[in-house]
Amino acid sequence: MAGIGDDCAVLRLPPNHEALVTTDFTLEGIHFRRDWHSPECVGHRCLTRGLSDIAAMGGEPVAAFLSLALPRKLPQAWLNRFVDGLLNLAKRHGVTLAGGDTAESPNGILADIVVLGSVPKGKAILRSGAKPGDRIYVSGELGGSATAVKRMQEKPKRRLSARDYRRHFFPEPRLELGRILRERGLASAMIDTSDGLSTDLDHICKESGVGAEIKAELVPRAVVGRPARQVEMRLALHGGEDYELLFTVPRGKRIPAQIAGISLTQIGAITRGKRVFSMSGDVGYELQPKGWEHFTS
Amino acid sequence: MAGIGDDCAVLRLPPNHEALVTTDFTLEGIHFRRDWHSPECVGHRCLTRGLSDIAAMGGEPVAAFLSLALPRKLPQAWLNRFVDGLLNLAKRHGVTLAGGDTAESPNGILADIVVLGSVPKGKAILRSGAKPGDRIYVSGELGGSATAVKRMQEKPKRRLSARDYRRHFFPEPRLELGRILRERGLASAMIDTSDGLSTDLDHICKESGVGAEIKAELVPRAVVGRPARQVEMRLALHGGEDYELLFTVPRGKRIPAQIAGISLTQIGAITRGKRVFSMSGDVGYELQPKGWEHFTS
Numbered sequence: 001m002a003g004i005g006d007d008c009a010v011l012r013l014p015p016n017h018e019a020l021v022t023t024d025f026t027l028e029g030i031h032f033r034r035d036w037h038s039p040e041c042v043g044h045r046c047l048t049r050g051l052s053d054i055a056a057m058g059g060e061p062v063a064a065f066l067s068l069a070l071p072r073k074l075p076q077a078w079l080n081r082f083v084d085g086l087l088n089l090a091k092r093h094g095v096t097l098a099g100g101d102t103a104e105s106p107n108g109i110l111a112d113i114v115v116l117g118s119v120p121k122g123k124a125i126l127r128s129g130a131k132p133g134d135r136i137y138v139s140g141e142l143g144g145s146a147t148a149v150k151r152m153q154e155k156p157k158r159r160l161s162a163r164d165y166r167r168h169f170f171p172e173p174r175l176e177l178g179r180i181l182r183e184r185g186l187a188s189a190m191i192d193t194s195d196g197l198s199t200d201l202d203h204i205c206k207e208s209g210v211g212a213e214i215k216a217e218l219v220p221r222a223v224v225g226r227p228a229r230q231v232e233m234r235l236a237l238h239g240g241e242d243y244e245l246l247f248t249v250p251r252g253k254r255i256p257a258q259i260a261g262i263s264l265t266q267i268g269a270i271t272r273g274k275r276v277f278s279m280s281g282d283v284g285y286e287l288q289p290k291g292w293e294h295f296t297s
Numbered sequence: 298m299a300g301i302g303d304d305c306a307v308l309r310l311p312p313n314h315e316a317l318v319t320t321d322f323t324l325e326g327i328h329f330r331r332d333w334h335s336p337e338c339v340g341h342r343c344l345t346r347g348l349s350d351i352a353a354m355g356g357e358p359v360a361a362f363l364s365l366a367l368p369r370k371l372p373q374a375w376l377n378r379f380v381d382g383l384l385n386l387a388k389r390h391g392v393t394l395a396g397g398d399t400a401e402s403p404n405g406i407l408a409d410i411v412v413l414g415s416v417p418k419g420k421a422i423l424r425s426g427a428k429p430g431d432r433i434y435v436s437g438e439l440g441g442s443a444t445a446v447k448r449m450q451e452k453p454k455r456r457l458s459a460r461d462y463r464r465h466f467f468p469e470p471r472l473e474l475g476r477i478l479r480e481r482g483l484a485s486a487m488i489d490t491s492d493g494l495s496t497d498l499d500h501i502c503k504e505s506g507v508g509a510e511i512k513a514e515l516v517p518r519a520v521v522g523r524p525a526r527q528v529e530m531r532l533a534l535h536g537g538e539d540y541e542l543l544f545t546v547p548r549g550k551r552i553p554a555q556i557a558g559i560s561l562t563q564i565g566a567i568t569r570g571k572r573v574f575s576m577s578g579d580v581g582y583e584l585q586p587k588g589w590e591h592f593t594s
Contacts, residue, residue, distance in 0.1 A: 005504065007353035007488060008317040008414065010421045019316055020305040021396065023362045023411050029403040030366075056304035065320045067409050069327075099318065106326040107404035112364050114320050114411050117305065124307045191304060207302065 009098040011063055013118045020117035020124065022053035028108035036152050039078045041162060041169045042109075043085030049194065050115035051093060051173035052243040056192040058125040058182025059117035061175065063098035064090060067112040069105035093175055125182055125247070130189035130208035134248035134270040137255055139174055139262050141167070142197055143231035144222030146239020151225070164226045171243040176260040178245060186255060187247040196240040198276070202289035204248065205276055212276045214268030214287070237278070238290040306395040308360055310415045317414035317421065319350035325405035333449050336375045338459060338466045339406075340382030346491070347412035348390060348470035349540040353489040355422040355479025356414035358472065360395035361387060364409040366402035390472055422479055422544070427486035427505035431545035431567040434552055436471055436559050438464070439494055440528035441519030443536020448522070461523045468540040473557040475542055483552060487544040492586075493537040495573070499586035501545065502573055509573045511565030511584070534575070535587040 013019060026032065026046040037045075047064060054061045066086065070079065090097055095115070148160055148168035162169035174192070181187040189208055191200045197219065205212050221236040223229065231239075248270055249255055255264055268279075278287040310316060323329065323343040334342075344361060351358045363383065367376065387394055392412070445457055445465035459466035471489070478484040486505055488497045494516065502509050518533040520526065528536075545567055546552055552561055565576075575584040 005500075006421075006424050007350040008319040008356065008421075010354070010416070010423075011316045011318065012418070013310065013316060019308045019310060019413065021308065021318075021360070021362060021411065021413055022305040023320075023364050023396070023409070024398050025364050025366055025400045025407075025409075027366055027400055027403065027407075030400055053304040057307070059305065063318070065318060065411070067320045067322050069322055069324055069407070099320070101321050101409070103322045103324055103327055106324065110322075110324075110366070110407055112320070112322075112398070112409035114318065114362070116316065116318055116413075119307070121309070124303075124305075126307075127303050203302075 009063065009065065011098065011116060013062065016121050017118040018121050018124065020054055020057055020059045020119055021114065022050050023112060023114045024049040026111040026113065036159065037169070039081035040085030043082040044089050044170050046111050046113050047086045047089050048171050048173050048243055050113040051095070051175060052192040052194065054115055054117035055173050055175045055178035056190050056245060057119055058123065058178045058190065059119040060179060061093055061095045062116045062118050063096045065098055065114040066100040068100065069103040069110040071105050071108065074109065123182055125187050125190040127189050127191050127204050127207035130204050130210050130248040130270045131250065132210055132270050132272040133251050134188050135266050136212060136214060136248055136268045136270060137264050137266050138193070138197070138220065138244055138246050139177055139264055140242070140244045141220045141222035142193060142242050142244060143236035143239045144168060144224045145171065145241040146235040147222065147224050147231045150235065161226070165224050167222060167242055171241070173243055174245045174262060177262050180259050181247060186249055186253050188250045190245055190247040193242045193244045193246050194240055196238045196290065197236070197246065198238050198287050199289040200246050201276055204246070211271040211273030212268055213271050213284070214278050216278045216280055218265065218267045220263070220265045237287070306360065306362065308395065308413060310359065313418050314415040315418050315421065317351055317354050317356045317416055318411065319347050320409060320411045321346040323408040323410065333456065334466070336378035337382030340379040341386050341467050343408050343410050344383045344386050345468050345470050345540055347410040348392070348472060349489040349491065351412055351414035352470050352472045352475035353487050353542060354416055355420065355475045355487065356416040357476060358390060358392045359413045359415050360393045362395055362411040363397040365397065366400040366407040368402050368405065371406065420479055422484050422487040424486050424488050424501050424504040427501050427507050427545040427567045428547065429507055429567050429569045430548050431485050432563050433509060433511060433545055433565045433567060434561050434563050435490070435494070435517065435541055435543050436474055436561055437539070437541045438517045438519035439490060439539050439541060440533030440536045441465060441521045442468065442538040443532040444519065444521050444528045447532065458523070462521050464519060464539055468538070470540055471542045471559060474559050477556050478544060483546060483550050484544040485547045487542055490539045490541045490543050491537055493535045494533070494543065495535050495584050496586040497543050498573055501543070508568040508570030509565055510568050511575050513575045513577055515562065515564045517560070517562045534584070
């Protein structure tokens with residue numbers, strides 16, 4: 001790679017690969033609060049947002065670009081720790097921080113992360129590939145991140161332990177899982193659960209022109225906190241920012257119980273209709289996409 | 298291109314090309330003011346910042362990505378006109394708006410533009426290629442943008458006419474010029490004058506490990522305003538955001554008076570030293586890079 005400190009970064013993609021580009025804001029007061037989130041956590045989550053989008057296409061990250069606008073009075077230590085958190089995650093996934101922009105912020109910390117990735121030509125896993133009869137799987141557990149937000153909203157003065165709510169404070173992007181699903185041709189459509197299961201499943205259905213039926217009791221609910229407890233169903237169905245992978249699997253493909261150490265759970269199937277139902281035994285209700293609204297929910 | 302509305306945009310680069318990536322903030326109160334700049338102008342300038350970086354590498358733009366955080370109360374008309382201004386410029390340069398992110402802004406309008414470009418492998422024009430003896434050229438005229446800012450700072454209530462200060466309100470990125478310079482192998486190093494001549498020339502010198510000597514009286518000073526007047530030397534030397542191209546030319550290469558309709562002016566030469574001098578006859582002084590600070594200067 002050439003071009004650090006140049007007008008643009010210059011990057012070479014592997015031969016016969018396409019470029020993936022994703023860009024995500026991390027804004028103080030919207031995506032994090034300085035009294036709730038350590039600088040390392042903010043840096044980590046900032047990059048996770050981008051890497052998780054690459055994972056959801058079955059791609060591999062090439063480089064990240066960070067645009068950062070900071071208030072004049074921000075302590076240097078905050079910035080250093082933020083960058084540590086971001087670079088620590090970048091290093092583990094072999095991602096170079098290849099550039100970005102800096103500016104003074106009139107108000108609050110503003111970050112925008114861009115990730116450039118690559119995927120073999122024509123092999124990106126889109127949201128639009130789901131077919132009736134495909135089974136629906138989700139990785140890991142859901143609702144852990146939203147539960148942390150709920151706890152902090154209930155008692156804004158209490159600082160939660162990152163260890164007890166790891167999926168909220170230091171979510172791991174599912175890059176290896178995404179890549180393996182793509183290499184083995186196991187997923188017909190995929191998305192990351194950044195907006196919450198109900199919204200993200202709706203995105204797949206809308207883009208694929210299909211419906212879905214899930215069984216709520218099959219949804220893997222996270223176990224978080226101290227003492228550790230299973231999260232509410234509502235937060236597993238609608239809470240965002242777990243950064244798990246939600247994907248559909250064509251008939252005839254077998255999915256192991258885990259890939260890359262991450263459990264995979266079948267939660268339902270794609271249907272011919274246009275609507276998404278959540279079933280409990282024979283009784284079902286339409287699952288409305290309840291867009292995850294960060295701290296304003 | 299696939300992937301609009303997907304987790305990432307999926308883009309194909311021409312064979313044997315490298316990817317160029319650039320990202321630039323446009324922040325209310327720092328880069329623009331709603332009472333000084335029309336929404337169309339803000340959209341246009343936002344994209345120009347990215348396209349100009351692509352031009353400065355001799356590259357061609359492939360796609361743009363816009364991350365936009367908006368205050369809750371922003372009138373829909375402002376957003377529509379902003380997008381019009383951005384798309385109008387994008388269309389003229391064959392650039393697709395391929396994705397981005399949206400968020401609610403706690404304070405003021407925040408935009409981050411990302412541009413993906415391409416350049417034949419190994420052919421990007423870096424800042425680091427200048428050699429002693431190379432001549433220094435600049436395109437168009439300098440100081441026009443900074444002069445508009447100065448006028449608005451002097452009389453904050455007066456709204457300037459975009460027609461009288463075109464280089465400030467609707468700067469054209471020099472994409473065609475940059476591409477032709479690269480195709481003909483005419484430039485050894487290049488940068489766009491976003492930070493101002495003194496700072497941008499310093500960037501080339503630092504990256505190339507060389508010095509420079511320019512003749513201030515050769516610097517093409519913009520003629521702006523009504524009645525039209527030549528801008529102050531100080532603003533031509535140090536004012537930013539003209540988005541012209543500053544480049545060095547190896548010995549033996551001839552530069553025409555214009556390329557793609559844009560005048561090209563020799564303003565000095567690269568030297569063996571490490572310092573940048575501005576000469577007037579036999580008398581010279583060291584040209585300090587006076588970083589362009591937008592409205593805070």
